[in-house]
Amino acid sequence: MEEKRDQFRLISEPMERPMERCRVIQERDIDGNVIEACQQGDMSAFQMLFEAYKDKVYSIAFYFSRDEASARDITQQVFLKLFTSIGQFRRDCEFTTWLYRLVANACTDEHRRRRRFVSFDDEAGVMNMIERGSQEENYIRRQINDSVRAAIADLKPKLRLPILLKYVEGLSYDEIANVLGCSKGTVASRLNRGHKLLARKLAPYRGALDSG
Template identity: 30%
Template sequence: MLGLDNNLALIERAMEGSVSAWERLVKRHERLVFNHALRMTGNHDDALDLMQEVFMGVYSNLHQFKQDGNFKSWLLKITSNRCIDFFRRRKPDHDADEEPLATIASDQTTPEDAFFKSTQNQLVMHVLTQLNPDQRMVIELKFFQNLTFEEIATLTAISTNTIKSRFYAALRNLKSLLEVHHVAS
């Protein structure tokens, strides 16, 4: 039997009805899901709602997880799909940057450094929310999840060339948007 710390063992036990195994699995991956949803939506509350939706859906469909697959990739794919669904059903006038990411690194030494870092994070989150959802997803998976183009293509069931095209289009758009804010050189 696999060790309890292994995702597959936790999944097996959760499918058998173990609440503690399910809670451990959620605890292990909640930050990953939340951060992915936050970067996709740019809104803390929306990310929390999406995280809850994702884990409710995962729990209901845990039996569909292929034991030979990568649980993290499966979870990211579900999260990405939920985010895309969120954008499809969102009202057009919704302000996606109501609560931007304002994470301040713990190694900040001065209030000025903390303010600058917070302002930069807010600007980046604001600019990311201006990308279309497909481009935002590719940027999120490439930069924040450190996936390769091939991994993104597999995860999203989109060709590698299309992923690369979206990625480079997103970079061009980001550069233009940052230039508007006088950030890029």
């Protein structure tokens, strides 16, 4: 295990390779052959995997924690877990679904460690209803923004994660269910509960949101 940790540190540190310096590894570069190579211990294949998904994992972690240090810790834990357990991936689901599951678990673990509320900006959801306007309107909307952030921060992780996966990552109900290891009905129920809690907390701003 310690040997794998050392190998992971080498992969996760910034690396410059003459042949790859100008090439940016993207998600579309990852296919079944790369995954299989990772499972066989190919370090260069895992380097490709890390480069392709590190920004996505960090983004989710940061949206959840709103703290750069925590987001880095979560990202490191996700890829360490991925590195040590990729042999368990059986292709019974999409690789990204399996990866999201690792991220969701790491975020939940981080929340348990911190034992305090964290926040993220739901820029892809409620926030995009707010348009530009006069200075007075912008001031009011900034107040609404702050209230939305506070309301989301008050949601429990089991309600916050489905909202993040749906409105930030754009996952379907089925995909969220696979990530969280629950039924589609449970996903719908948690989203519904989250929506109701947000609506209740944001009730004083309902008129401003509707007019925006």
